Amino acid sequence: MNDHVNPDSANPHVTKPRAILKPRRLALLGTVAALGVAVLAAAPGGHSPFDGASFTSPALAAETAPTPPGFADLVTKVKPAVISVRVKIDQADDKSAMLQQNRMDSDEDSPFGQFPKEFGFRLPKGMQQMPNGMPQRHRVITGEGSGFFISPDGYAVTNNHVVDHAQSVQVTADDGTIYTAKVIGTDPKTDLALIKVDGKKDFPFVKFSEQRPRIGDWVVAVGNPFGLGGTVTAGIVSANGRDIGAGPYDDYIQIDAPINKGNSGGPAFDMNGNVIGVNTAIFSPSGGSVGIGFDIPANTAKLVVAQLKDKGSVTRGWLGVQVQPVTADIADSLGLKEAKGAIVDTPQDNSPAAKAGIEAGDVITAVNGTAVKDSRDLARTIGTMAPGSSVKLDVWHKGESKTVSVNLGELPNERQAKANDKANDKADEGQPSAGTPRLGLSLAPAGDVQGAGQKGVVVTSVDPEGPAASRGIQTGDVILNVGGKAVGSIDDVRAELKQAKSAGKRSVLLQVKSAEATKFVAVPLA
Template identity: 85%
Template sequence: MNDPVNFDIPKSRTILRPRRLALLGTVAALGVAVLVSAPGSSPFHAASLIAPAQAAETAATPSGFADLVSKVKPAVISVRVKIDQDNDKNAMLQQDRMQSDEDSPFDQFSRQFGFRLPNGMPNGMNGMPRQRHQMVTGEGSGFFISADGYAVTNNHVVDHAESVQVTTDDGTIYTAKVVGTDPKTDLALIKVEGKKDFPFVKFSDQKPRIGDWVVAVGNPFGLGGTVTAGIVSASGRDIGNGPYDDFIQIDAPINKGNSGGPAFDMNGNVIGVNTAIFSPSGGSVGIGFDIPAATAKLVVAQLKDKGAVTRGWLGVQVQPVTSDIADSLGLKEARGAIVDNPQDGSPAAKAGIEAGDVITAVNGTAVKDSRDLARTIGTMAPGSSVKLDVWHKGESKTVPLALGEVPNERQAKATTDGKVQPDAGTPRLGLSLAPAGEVKGAGQKGVVVTEVDPQGPAAQRGIQTGDVILNVGGKAVANVGDVRSELMQAKSSGKRSVLLQVKSADATRFVAVPLA
């Protein structure tokens, strides 16, 4: 059988030749330095004036990564899996997506690095109909974290795998079993039995700085044992993968097959797990994303102990606090997470958290936005006692509570689009309203939007016919008079916007509407 070919390679195949790289930060090692000194002075004295600067620059720039690579490379493995696509609809859907020539750049985040088809040809590219019961072969990377064979990789590398094989740096092939997976962070723990002396690496205890050197080792395109280098480009990246996104961005080239491989600092510690790339072309363009070591350590520890991950649960639907929302609530800064709706029976509801409250801190640590809140709570164990700083009806208070456990894998939902959407009501907003009780199917609470002027401010905020306004400025409304009264109150108080709680279908949210 011919070697398999990546089936998401474009039909018009291009071989990329290496580009010549410029060496940065070297100290004129290839040139000739000429010292000019004043009459009677010593040239050695002139040289001593620049030597410290040269020495500092040389020390700051590694002469090479060979020593580091020889230390860590034996702990990195290639991971090969087989998936019966006839029994796995997800694999089939992934295959169809990768065959598309119309994928957007965001589809190229490579959630399934390196999947291949048998017979050496991409399915759908050789003119033959898809056969049933084909085995999809996937390739990724991983690394040992203990001498007894525990190794880390990505969930999407081993997800739904019927068999898992790993190849070590010396070419030895072992069978591995999946200990546990966590789709929410895209991490998986696998175990190779039979030996107690595998080379392994450790997670870093320090968060990398932007600009630090980073070395990635992995199995791109099935080549195995490939080393690339670059720097940490950014941190705290949210790529829309899930509520716990907190990726490290690196520019060390990673490609399909690097998934699950480690990124090292200069001490040989793992700072992140290579997980995704942004690539309009499908290959590396210098934008890769790593799961931080701090996250990986917490997840892997739970996978090893329990085979699964449990997370703390507040039971709130939240959204970011925009400047308009902050102004309408009297907050000095647009920070924190505003509660759209506490879920019935949740820890938040039991503790008295209400819709319209803004959670500004957890255990004294400021909350930046709704996603930051989700990440913070998600790192805590169910049953943990926490103290929330809450902005409640113009006053700050502290709310103690015990976190629950995420029921049925449901997670605290964080709205992250950053844009305030549907809204209603201020004078001359271009809305017609009616009590909810007078409109069939609208319920008994609030006022229903019966008509929207498409050129009005409310329409620009996304208000639609059928939306229900539940409260205005923190007070429940039952008729048009209530709405008008609260709007006038907000305006007379000098506020530039008023906060509305709006219900659409089964979801509620808060929107700040400018007061014209």
């Protein structure tokens, strides 16, 4: 990671970590130990407090005790393939380096901010300006991370944020030899990069695991924390499929093997010496390891690295829909048996999905016959497919299941996934007539409210104790659709609410447009 950063100094290759050992604490522990011996020796009557207990002589214990399992053989096998990665950025040539500062400086309230996915370069305080207050014109920044060889001819994997914007890249092998490397390609969406060291054909290398680890499996991490290359830590796989909000393809393996700044891009191994993941982030309120680290899975890394090696970049299939997970309330309102799949908020104009007839409110339940768990699962699945490929989507459309064929497009490089921002919406549909479920909303036709457009009904006020308020609907939202039917008046809303209640539904699905996004909200029928 561009985690460990030093401005050029007389000896830029040496970093002095703060007080690694604390002699005073060691002395205190020594005092306690000596006191313990004295107490045992001073037992009343000259007898040991353990008289009568059964003891085994130290010599016999040494002969009979089984040798505890260790990782030495594994480490001997894999450690030579792990490298330390050092990069330099010339600020005069790359102004973006100033924007790549570690989020420690800006997101102090966020534990992830202490060690984010995009670490960038941490600049010491005062480094951005000269002492006289004039802007700095030239500064070389260095950063350090980790990596590992994946082939004998010098291809190595690291994190994108380790080599991003680097003017030069150097790697240090386990035997201390320093090589110059070049960046073959990067993929910011998964935070992976492929680099290459030329000149040799016999580099030690490791392979990616063919299967995902199980929760509880041992894991060994090797890397360059704080510039201390060749550091080995061990732990277990704590969880699978973690989403840390880093991007649409989040699918991290969580481990508790301690990793710190400088471990970014390094490998995590299983007990067979295969790479199960690439270390990329930690959760840390303090800035150091608290035993919650995140790895890019080997299966993701293999796919990305193969494309980077082949063409220097990654292309992904593009469906062109904004989706959200199917909650239990949404499933109930749509008549789905299970809360699975991804509901389409809006198909993008001229996208493959729109051309195939997919509409807002449709639920994508499977891709090529494989069930879709949620919206993230859909994004990952489509993202692994090649642009131009044809896929079959199982879609729940207006209460019926159908299969749709879609020819995927190519994900635009500059397209950013838009978050479904929760608008502050509140509403109450006036005085409901007898038998009409009450949502706690006051509504008005959109055409009667300036700036609201001509479609739907506008939420003019919200009962804070009503069902709609509990689902986050706020004043100013526009309700476009109720129970699958477009609405343009309060009477339309009431009619659809009655229909939903008559059908025995416990909630009704609303399509709501806020200031920046359109989303579906399942509101309980009171």
